[in-house]
Amino acid sequence: MAGVELVPLVDEGLGNSAYLVDLGDGRALVVDVSRDLRAVHEAASKRGLTVAFAADTHLHADFLSGAHQLAATAGAKVLASAAGHREFEHAGLHDGEEVDLGGLRVRALLTPGHTHEHVAYLLLDGDREVGVFTGGSLIVGSAARTDLISVERTDELTRAQYASLRRLAGLPGDVQVWPTHGAGSFCSAPPGAERTSTIASELANNPLLQECDETAFVANLLGSLGNYPPYFRRLGEINRLGPPLLESEPGLAPLSVDEVRLSLTDGAVLIDGRPFDRFAVAHVSRAISIPLRPVFASWLGWLAPADRPLIIVRDPDQDPAEIAWQAAKIGYDNIIGELDGGMAAWTAAGRDTASIPLAGAGHIDGRRVLDIRQRSEYLDGHLPGAMHVELGDIAHREAEIPDEPLVVMCGHGERAMGAASLLAGAGHHDLVVLDGGPRDWAAATGRHLDTGG
Template sequence: MIARQPLRPAAAAQAPEPGVHGIHDDALANNSYLVEVGQHEAVVIDPPRDPGPQIRLAEQIGVRIAATLETHVHADYVSGAREHAACGADVFVPKDAAVAWLHQNVADGDRVRFGDVAFRALATPGHTPEHLAYVLEHAGEPRAVFTGGSLIVGGAGRTDLLGDARTDELARAQFRSLRLLRQLPDAVRVYPTHGAGSFCLASTTSVENPTIGSERITNPLLAIHDEDTFGDELRRGFGTFPRYYCHLQAVNRAGTRLLRDLSPPPALDPRRVVRRTEEGAVLVDARPIHEWAVGHPAGAISNALRPAFPSWLGWVVPFGTSVILIADGAERAEAVRLARAIGYDDLAVLDGDVDAWRSEGLPTSTTEELTPHEAAERQRAGAVLLDVRQDVEFDVLRIPGALHLELGAIIAGETPDAPAVIAFCGHGERSATAAGLLEQRGVRVANLIGGTAAWVDAGLPVES
């Protein structure tokens, strides 16, 4: 194992135990970490594009962000490494990542040192070919490991993001990477980047304060000792993932514009919005689903502002397409922030509300909303209940007689052959998206208010 020369001068006395602060991103179900390394400095692991939360935390605890470490080239969000570099931080990237912007390469066995603290790189390919994990060492002893998309609490990162041709090869690499990580001491804390709810996962469980020792006991993938069996079990956890994933790794390699260099999205009057949509822009209504249902510009796709907003934006709108948002006030600013988190920078907003659209005499649409009991009555009369949840949700609980088509399949063009459809999901947001898309294809569709949660609360039958 080759250690690099210290990249910063060692402290005169042993630094205190490094503090690790996790920062969870609800929108994309990921974690970044700010690690105190002594001398009033900190290192950030896998920062998202918006550096604000990390910078505010650093100011709160009185440290300067001296460096960032990337575990891999991300497919689900724009890296914030360049944002921190613009503020003076050093940036360390796996040497095989082939990024085109200024950085320092890190290879297997290298140590990035900060006094008594070091981050030792471990080659852990699988989730991506260039993947590294970083073992946090203090005074030469391993304390924690930042596992990125390799070892996840209760599971592992998926290996199919580069396509079917490399899935098996990378699954075998993931098997070997997890075998390597499980050799670390029991007490080493585990800090993955991807968390429960991320589409980058094959599977996961919940363990409080996970360690290598707890993962050996609770992670079923670590109990598998055969590559073929491991690969089969890993692939069983693969679900569908947003379409933008196929583009974002190339974006992260090339580098995006800094947020400070992006202009605020222009506010367009309704007539200008119509012209832009005729040229190919997509009108996305980020208002609550009831407001969308009561009245929305004809052709506007519902994607209510919520933590899942960016994932579904990146699923329903082809990457690189202009997006025009319908949102007001603070919701508008948050929708813009979330869109830019996944590289959707070509943004505009509707100037005024839907009333401004109506005042111009432009066409609007409404979508019928049904309570669970109304939906059940319609089903008995012949309407088709359409479940647009993910396969894994459908496998756990379903409404008897419902047709199942994932929202991603509907986005891809699949359409139920039925005269009347009632769309539903877990709570109503994804089914509103589906309803809008199906309406554009001429399907008569209603949205089930509250989804399966409301159906269960109403005491209506389910299967599990």
């Protein structure tokens, strides 16, 4: 082929990239696609392509793979590591095995580390090594985390990651690097706009490739890792078994006010996807605030239970399909519907509401400050004396947080409202949320932020 047309399909919310490759004969290869296949179908349809191959670099922890669905609905051939022992029909590849795609080929390169069965796929056009789908091994400026399998295996897998990166670094410098995980991924990636690279660029700029001592590499990689959502611990096995097939597109069934009340009494949980300032004014008591935005899926998987029915509250202008798909791609098939008519219907029925006020950056009024950002954000600059508990830890550390006048803050307000809603649901009183972040406070008060722990 004269050239290879590759289309990155970026999921900004998960911080991941999937890829579609035009095979030049009306067929396509896709790599590391999620269960939300809308972007895949749109890209393939636009180019008049049929998806013939669906490759996964590893048993994903942050989303359900769409390969199983593509095999069932489009007849795609699934390519995956033989070491993954998937329990659905697929071509299980061993190290060095190649698959003829019809003019192009892929060669499986066993690259354990991110997971024990991880493979990279080297794309070949004749004898020319065009690029490599590196999944969660070599990523732009770093390598993906190695602590998802178990605590006991983390050191072993981190040392395997060291060897895998060096194997990939031995490819020619002009080989393109096409990772799955990028900035914004909880699978570990540094901030930055670039999601693809080259071997030469990574050799020149990736600190982990410049670390020649294995022990120092282990310390550097593990030292860079933050927390990750609890659903990461479940999805790998679901992907191994084969994610449940979707018979139709997910949606939100309408539930009346009385049906919602009865479901809540029976243990359902209400997820309020409206903007946080609207939640602040009025919401159903004990609802969890998770505003609909690109990162909705990650925070749903972090804050909402996977084993209880979920009910959605949204504004009329918010897309119900987007909510349903974001939930489906992380395996949250426990959404039983939405409050028909939203908060307007709830208040019209005379049902009680709760509120959590917003506080301006210069009007904290002596309240204790709870900063719920990630640790790296907190260390970068926080209000003096602020208590720090990450949002993902609020549910199981709630008892450590004093029930006293409290201002909850993050970088803008969305995550802080999520934390405040959890605290309110647990019985905390007199909560307000900072409308803004630490730098807004510094600008409003003329005071300096603290750094460090």
